[in-house]
Amino acid sequence: MESMELRQQKLFKDIYKGKKVLITGDTGFKGSWLTIWLLEMGAKVYGYALPPKTDQDNFVTTELSSKIIHKDGDVRDFSRLSSFFSEVKPDIAFHLAAQPLVLESYADPVNTFSSNLMGTVHFFEAVRMSDSVKAAINITSDKCYQNNEWVWGYRESDPMGGKDPYSASKGASELITSSYLSSFFSKEKTPNIASVRAGNVIGGGDWANDRIVPDFFRSVQRNEILKIRYPNATRPWQHVLEPLSGYLLLGAKLLTEGKIYSGGWNFGPLGDAHHSVETLIKKTIHILGKGEYKPIENLEKLHEAHLLKLDISKAIHYLKWNPTLNFDETVRFTVDGYKSEWEATDVYRSRVDQVQSFVELSLRRNNYL
C-alpha cells in the first residue's frame, strides 16, 4: 500500500511539498479543511483570519493553532495583512476570509460589503506588493452570477450580479479580481491569479448559523425538530473536499504552468447532482438514523436565490477536474464528518482519513489524470 503522501503526489504532482501557503480565513470551515489537506501534502501553512467563533469550530477541534502559524487579524486592516505577507513570503495565497452568509448580509450589510470588497482589494494589493507570491486564488461563490433563475448552468463568462448584499459582494469581489488581473497581473513575471466559484458546500466541522446542514446537526444535538425555511430550494450540494480539490489543482497549475489558467473557474457538482433542501435532509436523517424536520410556515420572505447551477465544462475540459463523490457519498462523508466530532478522540486524524478516502476515490475514478 502506498503512503498517503505518495498517493497525494499523484494528484497534485508533489507541487505543494515544502511550499509556503498563506490562507486567509483559515479559522473557517473551508479554510480549516484546506489547511489540513495542505499540511498532509507537506506544505507550510500560514493563516490570517478573525479568531474562531466557537469551540466546536473545525479549526479548534482539529487543534490547527498548534500545527500552523496563525495570526489573528482583520482583512480590512491592510497594514496588518500586508506585514503578514512580508513576514511569511508565501509562494501561493488563497483568499477565503469573508462574511459568507446571505441572512447575515441582510442583518449587517456594511460588515458584509466592507469585509468582502475591501478584503479582496487588500488581499490582491498585498499580493501585488509581495516579491514572493507566484500564484493567488480568490474564493468567491456561485452567487456571484446575475441569477436569472433559469434551468441551465452559469458559465464563467456570464455577467456578475447579486440581489442580496452577500451575493452582490461576491459579484463585486469577482469584478475586483478581474480588474487586478487586467491592470496588474497580465504581464509575464507577475503573479498568476484566479477566482473560483463553488456551490453550497457541506461537511463535518461547519457550525455556521443559518446553514441547513449545521442547523440540522445542532437540532440533533439538542433533540429538537429542525425547521426548514425553503424545502423546495434546489442547491448544488458538494462535499467540502470537492471544491478544495479544484482550488488545489488550479493552484498547482498556476504555480507551474502560468497565465493560461488565470481568470474565473466554476467548481460545482455534475448537472444531475442538484437536489432540494428536503431531499438532502431526508437522506441525512436516513444515513444518520435520527433527526426530524418540518417546514416553517408564514415565513417573511427575504430574497434568496432558488435555482442555481454551475456549468463546469471549463474545469472538466482544461483542468481535467471532475467531481468525485455522488450525492449519496457526499451525504455519507458529511454524516461521518459530524459523527467523528461526537465520537473521535482525534478529530484531526479523522479529517485526514476522509481526505485519504477522497483521494483514493478520485484516483480510482481517474480524476485529474
Ligand SMILES: NC(=O)c1ccc[n+]([C@@H]2O[C@H](COP(=O)([O-])OP(=O)(O)OC[C@H]3O[C@@H](n4cnc5c(N)ncnc54)[C@H](O)[C@@H]3O)[C@@H](O)[C@H]2O)c1
Ligand atoms: N460554505 C459554503 O457553502 C460556501 C459556498 C460558496 C462560497 N463560499 C465562500 O468560501 C469562503 C469560506 O467560507 P466558509 O464557509 O469557510 O465560511 P466561514 O464563516 O466558516 O469562514 C470564514 C472565514 O473568514 C474569516 N473572516 C470573516 N470576516 C473576516 C474579516 N473581516 N477579517 C478576517 N477574517 C475574516 C473568519 O474568521 C473565517 O476564518 C467565503 O469566501 C465564502 O463566501 C462558501
